[in-house]
Amino acid sequence: MTASPTLSQAVSCLDDYDPDALRVADARRVIERFVSPVEAVERVALRAALGRVLAADVISAIDVPAHDNSAMDGFAVRSSDLDAGKETSLRVIGAAFAGVPFEGPVGAGEAVRVMTGAVMPQSCDTVVVQEIARLEGDEVHVPAGQQRGQHRRLRGEDLRAGRAALDAGRIVTPADLGLLASLGVAELPVRRRLRVAFFSTGDELRSIGEALAAGEVYDSNRYTLYGMLSRLGVELIDMGVVPDRRDALQEAMRIAGDNADAIISSGGVSVGEADFTREVMQRLGDVAFWKIAMRPGRPMAFGRVGKACYFGLPGNPVAVMITFYFLVRDALLRMSGAGERRVAMLRARALGGIRKRPGRTEYQRAVLEFGDDGSMQVRTVGTQGSGVLRSMSQANCIVVLGHDQTTVRAGELVDCVAFDGLL
Ligand code: AMP
Ligand code: MG
Numbered sequence: 001m002t003a004s005p006t007l008s009q010a011v012s013c014l015d016d017y018d019p020d021a022l023r024v025a026d027a028r029r030v031i032e033r034f035v036s037p038v039e040a041v042e043r044v045a046l047r048a049a050l051g052r053v054l055a056a057d058v059i060s061a062i063d064v065p066a067h068d069n070s071a072m073d074g075f076a077v078r079s080s081d082l083d084a085g086k087e088t089s090l091r092v093i094g095a096a097f098a099g100v101p102f103e104g105p106v107g108a109g110e111a112v113r114v115m116t117g118a119v120m121p122q123s124c125d126t127v128v129v130q131e132i133a134r135l136e137g138d139e140v141h142v143p144a145g146q147q148r149g150q151h152r153r154l155r156g157e158d159l160r161a162g163r164a165a166l167d168a169g170r171i172v173t174p175a176d177l178g179l180l181a182s183l184g185v186a187e188l189p190v191r192r193r194l195r196v197a198f199f200s201t202g203d204e205l206r207s208i209g210e211a212l213a214a215g216e217v218y219d220s221n222r223y224t225l226y227g228m229l230s231r232l233g234v235e236l237i238d239m240g241v242v243p244d245r246r247d248a249l250q251e252a253m254r255i256a257g258d259n260a261d262a263i264i265s266s267g268g269v270s271v272g273e274a275d276f277t278r279e280v281m282q283r284l285g286d287v288a289f290w291k292i293a294m295r296p297g298r299p300m301a302f303g304r305v306g307k308a309c310y311f312g313l314p315g316n317p318v319a320v321m322i323t324f325y326f327l328v329r330d331a332l333l334r335m336s337g338a339g340e341r342r343v344a345m346l347r348a349r350a351l352g353g354i355r356k357r358p359g360r361t362e363y364q365r366a367v368l369e370f371g372d373d374g375s376m377q378v379r380t381v382g383t384q385g386s387g388v389l390r391s392m393s394q395a396n397c398i399v400v401l402g403h404d405q406t407t408v409r410a411g412e413l414v415d416c417v418a419f420d421g422l423l
Helices: 007-011 024-034 174-182 221-232 246-259 274-284 317-335 390-394
Strands: 041-045 074-077 088-096 110-114 126-129 134-136 139-142 164-166 187-191 195-201 235-242 262-266 285-291 299-305 308-313 345-350 361-370 376-380 397-401 413-418
Touching (some): 024 317, 074 088, 195 221, 221 235, 246 262, 274 285, 274 299, 317 390, 361 390
Parallel strands (some): 262 308
Antiparallel strands (some): 074 110, 285 299
16 A cells, blocks of 8 residues: 655645645645545445445456347348349248247348347348338348348447456446446445545534524534435444534544544634634644635645544535535545546536636536527526525536636626536
């Protein structure tokens, strides 16, 4: 195993490192350098591999399909028998079904009835679909104009034996499960699940079921984090709410650092609160306090506590989600052993103007939809305050306005990250 870098080694990749004015792209680079994948591998049954990270390439032991076969219901024929200019009559000498091949030879002037998936009978190279063939007794009449090789699937056209069907680092999808099943794979090696401990900090936080006194709020961050982490398929260690006390924070951090690969906390890293968090972190690990040039977001702590990677996110509920998606998510995927997974960005026309200050990356909650002219349009939703979760619920995408970008005028194209695809 390669030794993990210290934070100062990780930040040395930047030309100028200013923890109080860090670009999003630079923070992402440092984080990427700092984290490394879990090494342990376990073997799981095919279905259990859904959403897991492949630990090795899966090599196909067979050709898929294993034989040339018919892609349609119809008649398998020898193209050399067909008359290009007029109808050809052939004698039907048997039938082949999926799983029940026609065993005999097929001579000149002969054809075999075939169903979709049936192995192509010997010497036949072409399928005439039943809708255009005319059957009279045991004679089939084939119209002119058939293409040699039509409606035939070739052996190995999906996958050749010896080739990698899926690469290591792949997160197994529903399509992959089907592909692996088609290769007869019963079991496969995946990386062990990443263990992520998470907790909220703040004396004002109450748990669901408790009454709220003046100034108190329900702890929502642990629920959004639960949701986002669950989608990543990691193992969760929910550590609840940690009060704003040195000893409590230190104890939570110590336990998390002993048991998790990654720790995510929310709150307690903004100016005014950071001082005491900083003191605890200094005692326990190698942690930097950053002010990132982003909105929402900005304060964040990052480093190592015990054997775990630590992400100290801001307290504001929307800031938690944005920093998670744009700074933490890729790091957790990398730690899980996943290969690079770019989020799909698309460009859409802004329906209204969006104020933007250059010198920071801004993330706006928005709704993507098709306009009357069929083009993609995007409009921002609700209040963009970093505590307003409802607009995050209403949104179906985030508009990302780059570091140097200035105010967007209505009609200009902007980059968007959609929340959900088919999954
Ligand atoms: P902090 O960064 O700890 O100063 O928190 C910033 C703001 O986010 C404060 O208004 C907190 O009440 C709020 N906040 C912090 N943690 C949570 C949480 N887990 N759920 C809801 N709001 C929170
Ligand atoms: Mg707080």
